Amino acid sequence: MVLLWSCDASHSKDVAVSFMATTTGALTCVQLALDLDRIFDWDQSLTHLPAISRGISIEMALNSLSQDSQIFTLPSSRTLGYAVFGDPPGPGIPTILYFHGFPTSRIEGSFFTTTKIKVHVVAIDRPGMGLSSFQPSRRILDWPADVLGLTEHLQIEKFHVAGASGGAPYALVCAKDIPPTRLLSISVVSGIYPLSLGTEGMLLEARVLLYAAAWLPQFIMARLLDWEFGTAATNRDPKVFEDSFMKVIDSRNERDRRCLDDVSFRKSMIESMREAFRQGAMGPAWDCGLYPNWGFELEELDAQNVLLWHGENDVNAPCAMAVKAEKLIKVPKLRVVEGESHMSLSYHHIEEIVQTIVDLGLD
Template sequence: MVDGVRMRDGRWLAVAERGDPDGTPVVLLHGTPGCRRGTVPEAILTARPGVRFISYDRPGYGDSDRRPGRRVADAARDVARLADALQLDRFAVLGHSGGAPHALACAALLPARVRRVAALGCTAPPNTAGLSWFEGMALSKVEDFTRALTDPLDFADRLAARAAAIRSDPAQLLVSVRDGLTDSDRRIISDPAISDMLLRDYRESLRTSAYGWLDDDLALLSSWGFDPAVITRPVLLWHGALDTFSPVGHFKWLADRIPRARPVLDPDAGHFGALRALPAVLDWLCATPESRAS
């Protein structure tokens, strides 16, 4: 097991491995903000003894060095380097929320190595024809993203201040997003195991700076560096119909354009409903050819 990988450009990428070292490899891509210790609750990890879970801090988060100006597509290069270091031939990828577009980048740009991809609560690329990007989005998210687009320096300063406050009290982030959550989302994040995971995740992700958070948002709002329509690998798109962080129009846009998409829309779920969907999603990701045929 390794605790990090040196990238070809000299950056350090912090890595965590859990589960069976000889099991089916699944690369986990955390949300925004997030870190290598989040994404999947511990109870779900331990319930899958035949899976090797591999996660890492995206650049600028936790212990990973920053990469200013990174694009969503750059995640595929980092994942490929990580897979080389761990001697992985083929693997599955799972991304939730801000990690979901980065998972699609792996599907698009690493077709020879990626078996399957699950993208949960995924936004669509910006400036796409046929989609009103902000429609149905929580007002707080619209304000943040608009500020990032119109005044990125002010946005960076505000994120730095928020990150400093969250470092001293991570619960502030959960409180600040509650207005954009459904009742089901509020019940999910009120679960002690889930809230503890999220609080540890937020604290660790922002421990050194807000750069990962800033660079994630700017990457999601800029050209991704690939077209989802070129994806040839099987992709499970899971989405909550009541999600106001990534409105359902984004899901429909992606489902229409990814050739081998398997769309799953939960009519009663919001953004954090993805955590409840994880067991079934992991079953699909790790299915063998025999089990898929049965």
């Protein structure tokens, strides 16, 4: 799920960043970035670091892992953090690989097992977030190789993939490199789509962040995200982040706000977002920087069983983007759910979503 911070217009840095979203020239954006760096005395050495130093290292976290949080080492020596939820794999128990939103983590995948439907869910942290080590120069196109590496390790032959919000491009790119004999279906819930499809109806804060990410150096994006999210997210007291998070939600769609009245759901979302910044902000910053340019076109995808879900009142990722995306992807199906928004879609319809995924894999 994409849950972007609201900017306080009284703060000079926010004004500068908001102005950047309306600037059309790349040189102007770069100049603004350099000005921000000078004004706020940010350390440019962060370009060589995988995370803000205040973050907690993966090694330090190993002793505190829950039974559902595990680490796999790829042949490249990078690590992939993942969590396993739901039923054990076996005959009649389909596997769903879940790709989290932005800026969240594998913990978000637990929501896919809140139904009575028997499924085996493996939720994976993207590089630099949660328990997955940072990957320099990574692309969205690199993701299928990580997925295949993990599924081979876990001896999962056939599987579905599902991406929510910022996990959308990671679900869709699997159609490029994973054979249909293994990839049973692709589901996208409240997904973000290429900015070229238009951002009309999107929250100003979301547009600012995405357009800034297209031009800003990653170390500056990391500092901005650290300032907006990381300081509170890495505070030892979870209540600090929860208070900040709820202030943002208070200004959002009522349908989304009501979801967070569910204490269990709210706790899971907050924990998932805090976990995204476990190593600091460089991982989330790199992730954000990939959304403006996916590295592939939707028209290139050739996959069966692609299902897009979207709430008609979504302002984080407007429904109009999903409507346009459906026309570009081969053989997709789009389900627009009346009255639902970004978070509320999965909250109120998770049973239907999971059941549809399971049905897509039936012969």
